[in-house]
Amino acid sequence: MLPIGEHSNPLNMTPLNPGNRRVVPVWRIFFAGITCVALLFCVAWFMDAAPRPAGAMQRLLPPDSGTAGLQEMLLRLSTTARLMQTVAHPDDEDGGMLTLESRGRGDSVLLLTLNRGEGGQNKIGSNLFDVLGVLRSLELTASDRYYGVEQRFTRVADFGFSKTPEETFQKWQGHDVALGDMVRVIRTFRPDVLVARFSGTDRDGHGHHQASSILTREAFRAAADPDRFPEQIKEGLLPWQAKKLYIGNVCGFGARTCPDADWTVRLNTGMPSPLLGMSYAQFAVEGLRHQQSQGAGGYSVEPGDRFTFYKLADSALPPDTDENGHEKDFFDGIDTSLPGLASRLGEEQSKAPFLPGALIEVQSQVRQASAAAERDPLAAAEPLLLGLSEVNKLAQEIGGAALSAAAKKALLVALDTKREQFERAAALAAGVSLTVAVDEPAGANADDAFMAVPGQSFDVTAHFASQAKTELKKIALDLPEGWTYREASRGQNNAATFRITLPPDARYTRPYWHRDDPERDAVNAIDDPQYVTLAFPPPPVHAHAIYEINGRQGVARAVVTVSYNDPDGGVLERPVAVAPAFSVMLEPGQMVIPTTGDSACKVKVAVTSNLSGESKGTLRLEVPSGWRVEPASLPMDFHQVSERKEAEFQVFHDGMKEGRTEIRAVFDSMGHKYSEGYSVVSRADLDTFYYYQPAVQHVSLVDVKIPKDLAVGYIMGAGDDIPTVLQQIGMNVTLLPAEKLASENLKAYGTIVLGIRANDTQKEVAENHQKLLDYVSSGGTLIVQYNTGVADFNHDGLTPYFGELSRARVSVEEAPVEILAPKDSVFQWPNQITAHDFDGWVQERGLYFMDKWDEHFQPLLASHDPGEPEQEGGLLRAQSGKGTYIYTGYAFFRQLPAGVPGAIRLYVNLLSARGSG
Numbered sequence: 001m002l003p004i005g006e007h008s009n010p011l012n013m014t015p016l017n018p019g020n021r022r023v024v025p026v027w028r029i030f031f032a033g034i035t036c037v038a039l040l041f042c043v044a045w046f047m048d049a050a051p052r053p054a055g056a057m058q059r060l061l062p063p064d065s066g067t068a069g070l071q072e073m074l075l076r077l078s079t080t081a082r083l084m085q086t087v088a089h090p091d092d093e094d095g096g097m098l099t100l101e102s103r104g105r106g107d108s109v110l111l112l113t114l115n116r117g118e119g120g121q122n123k124i125g126s127n128l129f130d131v132l133g134v135l136r137s138l139e140l141t142a143s144d145r146y147y148g149v150e151q152r153f154t155r156v157a158d159f160g161f162s163k164t165p166e167e168t169f170q171k172w173q174g175h176d177v178a179l180g181d182m183v184r185v186i187r188t189f190r191p192d193v194l195v196a197r198f199s200g201t202d203r204d205g206h207g208h209h210q211a212s213s214i215l216t217r218e219a220f221r222a223a224a225d226p227d228r229f230p231e232q233i234k235e236g237l238l239p240w241q242a243k244k245l246y247i248g249n250v251c252g253f254g255a256r257t258c259p260d261a262d263w264t265v266r267l268n269t270g271m272p273s274p275l276l277g278m279s280y281a282q283f284a285v286e287g288l289r290h291q292q293s294q295g296a297g298g299y300s301v302e303p304g305d306r307f308t309f310y311k312l313a314d315s316a317l318p319p320d321t322d323e324n325g326h327e328k329d330f331f332d333g334i335d336t337s338l339p340g341l342a343s344r345l346g347e348e349q350s351k352a353p354f355l356p357g358a359l360i361e362v363q364s365q366v367r368q369a370s371a372a373a374e375r376d377p378l379a380a381a382e383p384l385l386l387g388l389s390e391v392n393k394l395a396q397e398i399g400g401a402a403l404s405a406a407a408k409k410a411l412l413v414a415l416d417t418k419r420e421q422f423e424r425a426a427a428l429a430a431g432v433s434l435t436v437a438v439d440e441p442a443g444a445n446a447d448d449a450f451m452a453v454p455g456q457s458f459d460v461t462a463h464f465a466s467q468a469k470t471e472l473k474k475i476a477l478d479l480p481e482g483w484t485y486r487e488a489s490r491g492q493n494n495a496a497t498f499r500i501t502l503p504p505d506a507r508y509t510r511p512y513w514h515r516d517d518p519e520r521d522a523v524n525a526i527d528d529p530q531y532v533t534l535a536f537p538p539p540p541v542h543a544h545a546i547y548e549i550n551g552r553q554g555v556a557r558a559v560v561t562v563s564y565n566d567p568d569g570g571v572l573e574r575p576v577a578v579a580p581a582f583s584v585m586l587e588p589g590q591m592v593i594p595t596t597g598d599s600a601c602k603v604k605v606a607v608t609s610n611l612s613g614e615s616k617g618t619l620r621l622e623v624p625s626g627w628r629v630e631p632a633s634l635p636m637d638f639h640q641v642s643e644r645k646e647a648e649f650q651v652f653h654d655g656m657k658e659g660r661t662e663i664r665a666v667f668d669s670m671g672h673k674y675s676e677g678y679s680v681v682s683r684a685d686l687d688t689f690y691y692y693q694p695a696v697q698h699v700s701l702v703d704v705k706i707p708k709d710l711a712v713g714y715i716m717g718a719g720d721d722i723p724t725v726l727q728q729i730g731m732n733v734t735l736l737p738a739e740k741l742a743s744e745n746l747k748a749y750g751t752i753v754l755g756i757r758a759n760d761t762q763k764e765v766a767e768n769h770q771k772l773l774d775y776v777s778s779g780g781t782l783i784v785q786y787n788t789g790v791a792d793f794n795h796d797g798l799t800p801y802f803g804e805l806s807r808a809r810v811s812v813e814e815a816p817v818e819i820l821a822p823k824d825s826v827f828q829w830p831n832q833i834t835a836h837d838f839d840g841w842v843q844e845r846g847l848y849f850m851d852k853w854d855e856h857f858q859p860l861l862a863s864h865d866p867g868e869p870e871q872e873g874g875l876l877r878a879q880s881g882k883g884t885y886i887y888t889g890y891a892f893f894r895q896l897p898a899g900v901p902g903a904i905r906l907y908v909n910l911l912s913a914r915g916s917g
Contacts, residue, residue, distance in 0.1 A: 061145060063103070063283075066428070068275045070377055072148075073425035075106035077366045077387070080414050081336040084110045084191035084242075086182065086216045088208035089158060090117040090140040091294045092197055094248065095147050095284030096269030097308050101330070102148035104273060104280055108417055109149040110189045112533075113140065114178055114212050118518070119158035119843060121788070123295040123757065126719030128894070129518040131679065131691045132293065133157070134511065138686045139291040141535050146287025150189070152533045154181035155513060159522040160843040161811040162207030163865055165200075165214055171522035172211070179215050179222065180232075185533050186223035187237040190413050193330045194220055194242045195310060199249040213247055220245040220314050238409045243317050243334055246310040256307065260324050263309040267329075270306030281306045290685055295788075338363040341414055345407055352401045355411075358394045362387055362418070373429065378468050381429040385552035388422035391415055426554045431467025434475070434556040436460050436543040438576055439497065443564035446572075446682040448642040450562045451579035451610045452540075454506040457499055460560050460576075464494040464545045471548045477560075478542040482506065500541065502578065509577035510678065510692045512537055519842040519898045536689055539575030566684055574688040582617065583608045584667045584695040585677035588721070591663070592728045592899050595656050595703045601728075603649045603697060605665045608677075609638035617669030619647055624661045626654045636667070658703045658901055665695040700899025705830040706731050707912045713749035715741065715765065717758030717785070720893040725904065731911070738762035741771070751781040751911045756893045759798055760789040769798050776800060777881030781913050786848040786889045800880035801854035803887065808871050810845035810863045817845065818862040818870075826860055826877065826909050833909060837902025846890035849873035856880075861890070877913065884913045 063072065083101050087093050093111055102109040118133030127135060137153070144151045156172045172178055186194070198204040200213030222228040224241035233239070246265065251258035258266070269281040276283045282301045289297050312327070320333035327333075335343055342349055342356040349355065365387030372379035395415045398408055427433070439459040443449030452458055462475045472494050477485045482503035489497045512531040513524040531537045541560035546553060561573040587604045609615055620633040630650045638645070651663065667674040675695045682688040706729060713736045714723045726733045736744055736752075741764045746752060752775060758765045765772075776782045777800070787793045793805045817838040819827055827833040838845075845863050850873030853859075859872035874889045888910065895903030 063275050063277075067373075067377055070373055070380065070425060070428040071275060072103060072106070073421055073428060074366065074370045074373060074380075076108070077106075077418065077421050077425060078338070078363075078370075079106045079336045080338060080341055080417075081105070081107040081193075081331050081334070082109075082189065082191045082414075083107050083193045083195060083330060084112060084186065084189055085195045085197060086112045086114070086212050086219075087197040088114050088206065088212040089120070090136045090143075091288065091291050091296060092209065092212075093140075093143075093147070094197055094308055095143065095288055096279075096281035096306060097195075097267055098147040098149050099284040099287075100267055100269050100271070100280040103276065103283070104271070105329075107331075107336075109147070110152060110185070110191065111144060111147070111149045112152045112154070112182060112185050114154050114182075114208065114215075115156050115158040116153060117158050117294070119160040120294070121718070121756070122293045123718050123761070123788075124292050124297075126721055128897075130511075130515060131681065134681045134689055134691045135293055135683075136291070137535050138681060138683075138689060139293060142290035142686050143284075143287035146283055151535045152185045152189075153535060154178045154533065155524045155526055156181075157515060157518075157522050157524055158208065160813075161809060161847070163811055163868075164207045165210040166207075167812070168207040168211040173523055175215065175218065177523055178211070179218055180229050181533055182215055182219040183223045183229050184232055184237065186219055186242065187232060187240045188533075190240045190410060192243050192334050192336070194245045195330065196245070196247045196313075197249070199247050203252070204249055209249075216247075217245065217313065238406050240410075241316050243315065244312060244330065245314040246330065247313045248308070248310050250311045251309050255309065258307075258309045260326070262311060264312040264321065264325060265310045265327050265330055267308050267310075268305055269308055270301075270304050272303070279303060279306070292683075338366070338418075341411060344410065345403070348403055348407045351403050351407075352398065354397055355394075358390065358397070362390050362394070365390060369425070369429070377429050378431070379429075381426050381468055381549055381554075382552055384422055384426035384429055385549060385554050388419065388426060388554065389552065391418050391422060395419070423555050423557070427556050429468075430470060430549060430554070431465075432470065432545075432547060432554065432556045433465050434462065434543060434545045434558040436462040436477075436541075436558050436560045437573070438560065438562045440562065442571055443562070443642065445567065446564055446574075446688060447680045449564035449574065449680075449688075450576070450641070452500075452502055452506075452576055453579065453581050453610050454502050455504040456611070457501040458576075459488060459497055459499050460541075460543075461491075461495060461497045462543055462545070462558075464547070464556070466547065468549055473546040473548060473553070475543065475545045478544060480506070480540050483540075506578050507540075508579055508678075508690075508692070509537065509540060510690055514692075519894070540578055541576050568684070572684060574682070577688075577690065579610050579678060579690070580674055580676070581609065581611050581615070581672070582667050582669060582674040583610070583677040584619075584665050584674050585679075585693075586663065586665050586695050586697040588724060589693065589697060590721075590725075590897055590899055591697050591699045592725050592896075592904060593653060593699060593701050594706070594729050595658055595701050596705070597730060599654075600650055600652050603651050603663055604646060605649070605695070606644060606646045606677075607636060607667050607674075608642065608644040610641060611638065612641045614639055615669065617667050617674075619665065619667050621649050621651070622664040622666060623651060624653075624663075628652050653701075657701065659701050660899065661699045661701070663697040663699060665697075698899065700901065700904075702729070702899065702901040702904050704729055704901070704905050704908055706908055707830050710751065710912060711749045712751045712753060712911055713744075713746065714753045715755060715758055715762070717755035717765075717787075718761050720756050721897040722753075722755070722893060722907070725896040725899075726907075726911075729904065729908075731908070738764040741765065741768045746771070746775040746780060747778070749780065751783065751913075753783045753911070754785060756785050757787050757789075758785070759787045759793055759796065766792075766796050766798075769796060772798070773800050773880070773885075776883035776885050779882035781884040781886070781911070783886045783888065783910055785893070786846070788848060790848070799878075799887070800885050801856040801878060802852070803850050803854065803857060803876065804852040805848060806851035806873070808849040808851055808873065809847040809889070810849075810865050810871055810874065811847075812865050813841045813844055815845050815863050815865055819860070820862055820872065821858060821860050824858070824860060824877070826906075826913055829909065830912055831905040831909055833902070833906055837905055839902060840900050841891075841895055841903060842898045842900065843894050844891050846874045846888075849889045850876055850887060854878075857887075886910055886913060 116133035117136040196216040198213040368383040512528040515521040
């Protein structure tokens with residue numbers, strides 16, 4: 001497997017445009033597909049489709065609506081099978097297997113992903129670290145909708161590529177942090193089968209991958225041991241022993257065949273599904289394509305058989321394999337029928353004599369609904385509502401039975417799933433829907449959509465509709481504690497308007513986790529334990545409608561939404577969210593100040609109001625002792641919601657000594673202090689969430705000398721913040737659009753820099769290789785930073801002499817670095833570079849080093865991870881004609897925004913390189 005952020009292509013997927021990867025932008029392909037789906041299936045929003053990722057706005061897919069959706073829910077109602085897969089990062093999951101088990105066999109399926117991929121590279125933008133983690137969580141939950149699974153996470157963070165599980169556990173503070181969260185999920189979800197995606201061996205590659213399987217093996221038994229993580233037992237969770245544990249990657253990902261001795265279960269995810277209109281693997285890849293920051297947006301799967309293999313690694317059941325050691329399915333030997341719930345009680349079954357008959361009756365209603373649905377979906381509604389009534393009654397009886405707490409818990413978890421499925425199936429059969437939306441104009445864009453504010457009120461309107469003859473009994477709102485509502489008006493056609501009032505201390509809609517130092521911390525702090533392991537906190541405002549058909553009661557559920565305009569001209573929806581009255585953001589969040597030169601710098605602050613009507617306040621900065629600010633404060637007036645104002649302060653600093661400090665912004669209004677802001681993380685194909693950060697500018701005071709009169713042209717690739725840092729220290733940097741590269745006069749620049757992954761992401765760069773090399777030959781300096789498309793880079797000829805890019809990397813940021821050519825000008829001017837300049841680096845040394853090169857190239861640095869040979873291909877310099885060509889795989893794109901002094905000095909020296917050194 002490849003590192004996170006570099007898609008491993010486990011299904012042997014092919015790009016949609018294999019012949020010309022850069023001709024059609026992925027987003028155009030994706031949205032063209034969405035348009036086609038919308039036209040064919042009339043995709044609608046519906047709020048309570050099961051399963052629902054926690055915190056997500058459920059966008060109903062075509063197979064989840066109408067007759068197809070009803071058939072799938074009837075399939076789910078016929079089984080009690082529960083499966084949980086564990087992986088390390090977003091995009092590790094076996095989507096084909098998950099989709100087959102969930103959509104093809106009706107199992108209740110949960111995906112546990114250890115971290116949120118926040119340490120990876122972003123292939124579609126410059127966002128990194130925790131905001132990338134929010135984005136990737138949204139991308140994964142979008143994929144989950146296709147797989148048909150629930151999503152959970154642990155609190156450990158992706159700290160970048162790790163080559164060993166030992167390093168991984170060291171960063172994650174041992175086994176127990178992640179293991180405890182994994183055990184919590186097992187005790188809550190209570191799966192019959194636990195499936196690790198990886199093998200826990202060197203074959204998995206990434207240390208995180210290995211760790212995920214190692215932890216799963218431990219959790220299989222630990223979850224059943226009341227002495228392990230006893231604090232969970234005190235909270236009310238009960239031990240749970242899953243029946244079987246399987247491991248994956250037993251024959252390599254994408255393997256078509258596998259020796260009999262190496263696998264227990266073989267699943268064909270390439271089987272076509274009549275309900276999906278394609279194979280399970282193909283439908284899973286439709287979901288995977290939402291993970292665009294991972295580079296998965298352009299993959300597809302051809303029709304045909306596609307196998308995935310798993311091996312039984314532990315079991316609480318007697319062996320149930322054939323003479324070859326094989327099983328037909330994960331659930332061989334497990335009774336997953338509804339009546340089978342009673343037989344699982346063993347000797348305790350006698351304490352609930354009513355149970356077998358009641359479960360048979362529930363199963364009978366499912367069968368009657370299935371038979372009726374074949375004739376007329378509407379006819380299935382009544383037996384489904386009867387089944388719902390039976391499940392509710394049975395749950396009450398179990399609550400009063402003399403069963404053990406563990407037995408009750410096992411039954412009630414299963415019945416609660418059945419209740420949700422009956423509700424949803426009945427609504428599909430009857431064509432019932434409930435929508436509730438805020439009565440505010442659609443926002444101009446995602447950033448401007450309505451936000452609820454503590455202490456304020458807003459109106460919502462609910463609409464109930466049904467294709468069956470239905471009596472609406474009531475519509476009610478489900479609100480957090482302390483919130484209130486009243487019905488403002490009752491309209492025609494089953495519509496009602498409500499006024500909702502928030503308490504002054506209403507919680508903001510924000511992640512429940514955070515890292516104080518995202519560049520260095522490898523474990524998240526949990527701010528709100530009630531949400532731990534969920535993808536996101538759930539939306540705050542829900543609604544439900546109670547209706548009757550022939551005296552049988554059903555429930556329709558919804559999340560209250562707000563609207564905003566799609567950049568392509570449509571209207572999108574997202575759950576209503578709670579935000580502060582004012583969002584305060586220091587821009588940028590990181591400032592690098594040279595210790596020499598001008599003692600003043602400019603600090604920009606943006607304040608956005610979420611209040612409608614007039615409001616005012618005073619903005620000020622808090623600076624280190626001995627510094628001063630002009631002006632001391634600024635008054636601000638706001639007149640409408642979403643109004644944004646920017647202010648600029650002049651900060652005079654006493655920054656003659658290298659170090660780190662902070663500048664804070666505070667907005668005082670109506671007796672409250674506002675000192676944090678949020679970013680809206682959204683995309684038209686994703687749900688929306690919010691990334692909060694304190695209104696703090698982290699300041700790095702750096703002793704750096706810069707060359708005079710050097711003009712630098714920077715061509716962005718996937719996106720990074722290096723140019724911003726260079727401008728902060730006083731360098732003359734111009735951003736050159738890649739599309740203007742062919743016509744640009746490059747001689748106006750002493751140095752040209754290709755941003756990270758420029759050759760991968762900008763077709764104009766690949767088309768103008770010769771122009772860039774001619775620029776070098778005529779006397780310019782060209783700096784080429786890492787690319788992930790190794791084969792393309794090596795084939796396209798972006799080096800003046802032979803040089804072969806590889807996937808080699810140095811992942812330990814503290815790994816020693818040897819200066820191989822200390823007399824080279826790169827280490828002499830304008831800054832003297834020593835071994836201490838490699839202190840304090842974050843996340844990694846570098847990635848995608850060269851492994852072969854022509855003798856014209858001079859390797860300048862050497863480094864290696866523990867136990868590995870030296871890597872000398874991370875910084876190469878060659879003289880070509882009159883100019884200088886430099887390739888660097890060192891992770892400057894992480895170091896400069898983090899304000900690492902030595903990396904800044906070295907990068908300035910690279911920009912200043914001339915001649916032969």
